[in-house]
Amino acid sequence: MASQRYWQVSATVDINPVEQAGYFEVPGAHLYTVVHQVSAPLARVLLIGAFASERHTSYLPWVRWARYLAARGTECIRFDYRGMGESTGSFEEMSFSSWAEDVELLVAWLDRRGPRQPLLLHGLELGALLASQAFTAGVGDALLMWAPPQSANEVLRPALLRRIAVDNMFRYGNERKGVAEYLAQLDREPLEVEGYQWSSRLWRDSFHLELPAGAKVAGTIASDCKRPVRTVPLDKCPEPLVKGSISVLVDPDLSGLFADNFQWITTALVISAERQ
Amino acid sequence: MVEAIQSRELITVPIGEVRLRGTYHRTHADSDSSARTGVLFVNSGYAPRAAFGDSAVYWADAFANFGFPSFRLDLPGLGDSEGELPETWLELSQLINDGHFAPYVSKAAKGLTERFRLSGMVVIGHCGGAISAVYAGAESKYIKGVVALDPYFFRNEEVRPAIRQEISVWVTRNKVAGQLGKVYRRLKKVGVIVRGAKLPANTNLTLIRNWNRLASAGIPMLVLNARGPSQSRGQFDYFRYLQQTAGGRSRVAIRFIDGAHHSFADNVGKAAVRHFVEQWLNASFPRLESKENAFAEELTVNHE
Numbered sequence: 001m002a003s004q005r006y007w008q009v010s011a012t013v014d015i016n017p018v019e020q021a022g023y024f025e026v027p028g029a030h031l032y033t034v035v036h037q038v039s040a041p042l043a044r045v046l047l048i049g050a051f052a053s054e055r056h057t058s059y060l061p062w063v064r065w066a067r068y069l070a071a072r073g074t075e076c077i078r079f080d081y082r083g084m085g086e087s088t089g090s091f092e093e094m095s096f097s098s099w100a101e102d103v104e105l106l107v108a109w110l111d112r113r114g115p116r117q118p119l120l121l122h123g124l125e126l127g128a129l130l131a132s133q134a135f136t137a138g139v140g141d142a143l144l145m146w147a148p149p150q151s152a153n154e155v156l157r158p159a160l161l162r163r164i165a166v167d168n169m170f171r172y173g174n175e176r177k178g179v180a181e182y183l184a185q186l187d188r189e190p191l192e193v194e195g196y197q198w199s200s201r202l203w204r205d206s207f208h209l210e211l212p213a214g215a216k217v218a219g220t221i222a223s224d225c226k227r228p229v230r231t232v233p234l235d236k237c238p239e240p241l242v243k244g245s246i247s248v249l250v251d252p253d254l255s256g257l258f259a260d261n262f263q264w265i266t267t268a269l270v271i272s273a274e275r276q
Numbered sequence: 277m278v279e280a281i282q283s284r285e286l287i288t289v290p291i292g293e294v295r296l297r298g299t300y301h302r303t304h305a306d307s308d309s310s311a312r313t314g315v316l317f318v319n320s321g322y323a324p325r326a327a328f329g330d331s332a333v334y335w336a337d338a339f340a341n342f343g344f345p346s347f348r349l350d351l352p353g354l355g356d357s358e359g360e361l362p363e364t365w366l367e368l369s370q371l372i373n374d375g376h377f378a379p380y381v382s383k384a385a386k387g388l389t390e391r392f393r394l395s396g397m398v399v400i401g402h403c404g405g406a407i408s409a410v411y412a413g414a415e416s417k418y419i420k421g422v423v424a425l426d427p428y429f430f431r432n433e434e435v436r437p438a439i440r441q442e443i444s445v446w447v448t449r450n451k452v453a454g455q456l457g458k459v460y461r462r463l464k465k466v467g468v469i470v471r472g473a474k475l476p477a478n479t480n481l482t483l484i485r486n487w488n489r490l491a492s493a494g495i496p497m498l499v500l501n502a503r504g505p506s507q508s509r510g511q512f513d514y515f516r517y518l519q520q521t522a523g524g525r526s527r528v529a530i531r532f533i534d535g536a537h538h539s540f541a542d543n544v545g546k547a548a549v550r551h552f553v554e555q556w557l558n559a560s561f562p563r564l565e566s567k568e569n570a571f572a573e574e575l576t577v578n579h580e
Contacts, residue, residue, distance in 0.1 A: 019356070020277070021279070021286045021297065021356065022277030022278055022279050022286065023277060023278050023279070023280075023281050023284075023286070024277050025278075030281050033277055034356065035277070052330075055324075055326075056322075056323045056324055056326070056327075056328060059323075059324045059355065060322065060324075060354070060355075060361070063355075063356065084330065085324070085326045085330060085333075086299060086325075086326055086333070088281070088283075088284075091330075166537065192542055192543045194328070194329055194541065195328055195329010195330060195331055195539065195541030195542065195546075196329060196330075248364055248365055248366075249363055249364055249365065250322045250361060250362065250363065250364060250365050250367075250368050251322075251353070251361040251362065251363055252363060253363065
């Protein structure tokens with residue numbers, strides 16, 4: 001970035017956020033996409049969400065965050081990966097390359113929307129891996145990662161363990177099966193985990209989708225790419241956005257997290273003083 | 277971006293100043309909908325309208341393919357719909373147990389029935405959603421039937437003792453604990469036998485009254501219960517109680533799904549819900565000149 005500037009939303013600016021839901025066509029499927037439109041966006045944020053199992057637990061905070069940004073003049077786009085949530089497609093046939101392509105296609109669509117505005121990629125959990133992958137390929141003006149795992153397998157493994165724990169809850173002694181037996185089964189046939197049909201390919205591929213080597217130390221991507229990067233582990237968050245089970249808080253007060261990250265965004269993205 | 281694709285359409289349902297966002301799953305013959313009953317899914321707890329494991333998407337697709345226009349809505353504050361929610365799960369469950377969402381469900385049923393020229397609506401809810409469905413059904417003439425997936429009839433404890441929480445976690449991880457768990461459940465069962473048919477102190481009596489209103493009015497209701505290896509044992513049998521008090525006009529069918537988990541998002545649960553609801557829809561809301569009516573003769577709904 002050439003310089004660091006802050007932007008502020010003037011009270012006189014009519015932001016008038018509108019949430020426009022639609023289907024975005026990708027090969028073999030339609031992505032459920034919600035654009036949080038503002039009348040004169042200062043920047044755009046592509047929100048790249050959590051993995052299937054965590055979608056429903058992170059959904060409310062994710063929507064609240066999009067609304068928070070839109071109310072401050074930032075256009076947001078959130079979506080469901082193909083094969084998940086409101087999007088069409090068969091989950092069983094998908095893997096990380098499909099979802100990486102979802103990100104690429106949405107970025108290309110945003111580029112075509114115009115006028116050109118700074119673009120932030122914001123990934124949550126698995127989404128942080130996909131965002132960082134796109135970012136290191138040159139996409140976006142800044143990268144924000146919430147709760148990024150070291151690899152996609154770090155996301156899949158706890159979900160698998162939860163499935164096994166539930167199965168074993170009322171089994172005793174040798175009736176209980178271990179991880180190895182489940183993985184052997186997964187090698188032979190799809191395995192249902194928290195309502196999704198996992199393929200053996202998904203499991204295998206999960207070891208290969210990793211944070212870029214440099215990203216394990218915060219700020220390293222920034223020096224490599226000369227664009228700002230922020231990693232927020234969310235471990236200090238009063239209620240994690242990705243948690244894998246029903247939690248005590250449904251709609252936690254995340255105003256501190258939101259304000260802190262919005263401030264970072266405003267400093268990370270240079271907004272032209274003479275907006276077009 | 278488009279708002280509709282071949283099988284689905286994104287919709288909003290205005291209710292006062294609130295706009296509920298949702299998805300409409302089209303049938304193959306949309307132009308001929310006036311004689312049909314629609315199917316409306318409401319949120320389960322705090323989950324968005326796709327539900328756990330996207331099971332509601334799967335069922336709505338299936339029921340639409342079966343000839344019943346299906347709708348999934350996010351209630352106020354949930355999913356994509358705007359609105360306020362309480363901060364904690366306990367507060368949200370108290371709202372649900374008090375019927376907070378019922379007016380929205382009943383008005384949505386009316387709005388969708390009129391907009392899509394349907395003959396009425398069946399409301400499907402899971403867990404807390406089932407509670408909202410029952411309350412709404414009792415206050416709306418547009419709701420012609422209710423499907424309740426794993427409903428509950430008690431009010432939640434304010435605080436679960438920490439020691440119980442720790443024991444629950446320990447039991448899942450320890451082989452010896454499993455044997456102790458067996459003993460615990462047997463003792464609990466003895467307690468239920470000793471208490472007899474008296475409703476537990478934490479029963480949601482308002483819900484029971486609304487349930488009985490629906491049942492005694494002869495509104496078709498289908499209850500599907502997930503029965504894992506130990507579920508339903510050692511607990512008060514609300515279904516037996518409700519069947520005994522429902523009266524002669526009751527059209528409540530109750531099924532227990534062996535091997536399904538509470539969410540019904542697993543393979544067993546998903547398939548069973550689809551199977552039994554399709555059977556029940558076809559028997560309770562037959563369509564004229566429908567080839568699927570052939571199934572009605574085969575149906576044997578089990579009133580347990």
